[in-house]
Amino acid sequence: MCSNTNTNDLGLTDASCSCGTHAHNSAGATVTGVGLTTHTYEVSGMTCGHxxxxxxxxxxxxxxxxxxxxxLVPGGASLLTVLSAVELDRGAVAAAIDEAGYALAAEPQ
Incomplete structure (x- = not known):
């Protein structure tokens, strides 16, 4: 991330960058405006609270x-929403889901 910061009306520094070079345009990701990104994935095979x-x-x-x-969507694709301070690697997310015993659904074409 670059060293640009924003200062609000109270004089507090916001770590989010306004330089425009850190677009989070990857599929399923949106910027929350406070340096956090929301990533959304579909997971197959989940059926219960466990x-x-x-x-x-x-x-x-x-x-x-x-x-x-x-x-949870038993018998269908459950929706996984992840809030993170960094851009997540889809492969790392898939590996974590696999470790739990489930599968990341195919990315829409």
Whole structure:
């Protein structure tokens, strides 16, 4: 990340960058405006609360992850939302989900 920072009306420094070079345009990712990015993935094979706990635990271990939320869809693709301070590598997320015993759904074409 570059060294640019923003200062708000209270004189507090915001770590988010306004230089425009850090666009988070990867599929499923949006910038929250405070230096955090929300990533959304679909996970197949989850059927219960234990599945949710397992995926949450493994994904939470990834560097930069601050929050994990799973919307369980038994028999379908569950929605995994990850809030992180860094851009996440899809392969690392897939590996974490695999470690929990489930699969990252194919990326839309």
């Amino acid at each position: 599945c949710v706990s397992s995926v949450t635990e493994e994904v939470s271990r990834l560097d930069g992850v601050s929050k994990v939320d799973v919307q």
